[in-house]
Amino acid sequence: MWYWGRFRVRLDDARRPAADWQGLGYLAFALAAWNLCGFGGMPSFAVYPEKMIALNAIPFAVGQLKAVMALFILGWAFTAFGLFRASRGLAQP
Numbered sequence: 712m713w714y715w716g717r718f719r720v721r722l723d724d725a726r727r728p729a730a731d732w733q734g735l736g737y738l739a740f741a742l743a744a745w746n747l748c749g750f751g752g753m754p755s756f757a758v759y760p761e762k763m764i765a766l767n768a769i770p771f772a773v774g775q776l777k778a779v780m781a782l783f784i785l786g787w788a789f790t791a792f793g794l795f796r797a798s799r800g801l802a803q804p
Protein backbone atom coordinates (compact mmCIF):
# COMPACT_ATOMS: atom_id res chain seq x y z
CA MET A 712 0.00 0.00 0.00
CA TRP A 713 2.88 2.35 0.78
CA TYR A 714 4.45 1.78 -2.64
CA TRP A 715 1.08 2.25 -4.34
CA GLY A 716 0.51 5.55 -2.53
CA ARG A 717 3.90 6.90 -3.54
CA PHE A 718 3.30 5.81 -7.13
CA ARG A 719 -0.19 7.38 -7.24
CA VAL A 720 1.06 10.81 -6.15
CA ARG A 721 3.37 10.99 -9.17
CA LEU A 722 0.58 10.27 -11.67
CA ASP A 723 -1.27 12.95 -13.60
CA ASP A 724 -4.99 13.48 -13.02
CA ALA A 725 -6.02 11.35 -16.02
CA ARG A 726 -4.23 8.24 -14.75
CA ARG A 727 -5.16 8.41 -11.07
CA PRO A 728 -8.56 6.68 -11.40
CA ALA A 729 -6.88 3.53 -12.72
CA ALA A 730 -4.47 3.60 -9.79
CA ASP A 731 -7.41 4.09 -7.41
CA TRP A 732 -9.09 0.92 -8.71
CA GLN A 733 -5.84 -0.96 -8.23
CA GLY A 734 -5.59 0.46 -4.71
CA LEU A 735 -9.07 -0.84 -3.91
CA GLY A 736 -7.96 -4.26 -5.09
CA TYR A 737 -4.87 -4.14 -2.88
CA LEU A 738 -7.02 -3.09 0.08
CA ALA A 739 -9.36 -6.03 -0.52
CA PHE A 740 -6.36 -8.40 -0.58
CA ALA A 741 -5.09 -6.90 2.69
CA LEU A 742 -8.50 -7.35 4.33
CA ALA A 743 -8.66 -10.94 3.08
CA ALA A 744 -5.26 -11.65 4.65
CA TRP A 745 -6.43 -10.10 7.92
CA ASN A 746 -9.57 -12.25 7.93
CA LEU A 747 -7.56 -15.37 7.14
CA CYS A 748 -5.69 -14.89 10.40
CA GLY A 749 -9.01 -14.93 12.26
CA PHE A 750 -10.12 -17.98 10.32
CA GLY A 751 -7.01 -20.03 11.03
CA GLY A 752 -6.48 -18.96 14.63
CA MET A 753 -8.67 -17.36 17.23
CA PRO A 754 -11.76 -17.08 17.10
CA SER A 755 -12.45 -19.74 14.40
CA PHE A 756 -9.65 -22.17 15.32
CA ALA A 757 -9.73 -23.78 11.85
CA VAL A 758 -6.21 -25.18 12.31
CA TYR A 759 -7.40 -26.85 15.56
CA PRO A 760 -10.52 -28.77 14.46
CA GLU A 761 -11.10 -30.37 17.87
CA LYS A 762 -11.13 -26.93 19.51
CA MET A 763 -13.40 -25.55 16.77
CA ILE A 764 -15.91 -28.34 17.36
CA ALA A 765 -15.71 -28.02 21.15
CA LEU A 766 -16.33 -24.27 21.01
CA ASN A 767 -19.03 -24.62 18.33
CA ALA A 768 -17.14 -22.15 16.13
CA ILE A 769 -18.04 -23.85 12.85
CA PRO A 770 -20.77 -21.33 11.86
CA PHE A 771 -18.38 -18.44 12.53
CA ALA A 772 -15.60 -20.14 10.56
CA VAL A 773 -17.92 -20.67 7.59
CA GLY A 774 -18.95 -17.02 7.64
CA GLN A 775 -15.33 -15.93 7.95
CA LEU A 776 -14.33 -18.05 4.96
CA LYS A 777 -17.20 -16.65 2.89
CA ALA A 778 -15.95 -13.14 3.66
CA VAL A 779 -12.41 -14.12 2.64
CA MET A 780 -13.64 -15.56 -0.66
CA ALA A 781 -15.69 -12.42 -1.39
CA LEU A 782 -12.68 -10.21 -0.62
CA PHE A 783 -10.44 -12.26 -2.90
CA ILE A 784 -12.97 -11.96 -5.73
CA LEU A 785 -13.27 -8.21 -5.19
CA GLY A 786 -9.50 -7.87 -4.97
CA TRP A 787 -8.95 -9.60 -8.29
CA ALA A 788 -11.82 -7.74 -9.96
CA PHE A 789 -10.69 -4.28 -8.78
CA THR A 790 -7.05 -4.94 -9.62
CA ALA A 791 -7.88 -6.29 -13.08
CA PHE A 792 -10.21 -3.37 -13.80
CA GLY A 793 -7.53 -0.91 -12.70
CA LEU A 794 -4.98 -2.57 -14.96
CA PHE A 795 -7.49 -2.50 -17.81
CA ARG A 796 -8.14 1.22 -17.24
CA ALA A 797 -4.40 1.87 -17.11
CA SER A 798 -3.81 0.03 -20.38
CA ARG A 799 -6.58 1.97 -22.11
CA GLY A 800 -5.07 5.23 -20.90
CA LEU A 801 -1.66 4.29 -22.32
CA ALA A 802 -3.11 3.33 -25.71
CA GLN A 803 -4.70 6.72 -26.29
CA PRO A 804 -2.54 9.47 -27.81
